[in-house]
Amino acid sequence: MRQEVLNWFKQAEADLRSARNSRAAGDYYMSVFASQQAAEKSLKALCLFKLKEYPRGHSIIYLAQRLEVPESMISGVRDLNPEYLSTRYPDMAAGVPAELYDDKIAERHFTTAQEVIEWVREQIRE
Secondary structure (H helix, E strand, O other), X not given: OOHHHHHHHHHHXXXXXXXXXHHHOOOHHHHHHHHHHHHHHHHHHHHHHHHOOOOOOOOHHHHHHHHOOOHHHHHXXXXXXXXXXXXXXXXXXXXXXXXXXXXXXXXXXXXXXXXXXXXXXXXXXX
């Protein structure tokens, strides 16, 4: 396996750890952002591995479709997709991102990211 694939996947795992830590600290918006990043980077690692290409952009819906992610994960991916922007920018969130998220939302997105990473891990092993 190419080092580039491993680098992306290791960073995805680090982002998932940051999502867990941010959630534990009560920084729910940051947990959600890190969850989105974990899912995105793991899917990019898989694109590099399977498709031999580096996808541009931040749409995890697009990545999931290209990689034929199981249908059972698509709803969570769709829900997590816009968080790349809405967790960071008040104009995208129509409010202060730090005030708009709670533990339930963070948990839901963390679970999605965790599922994506586990699925990617299995794909990379094969």
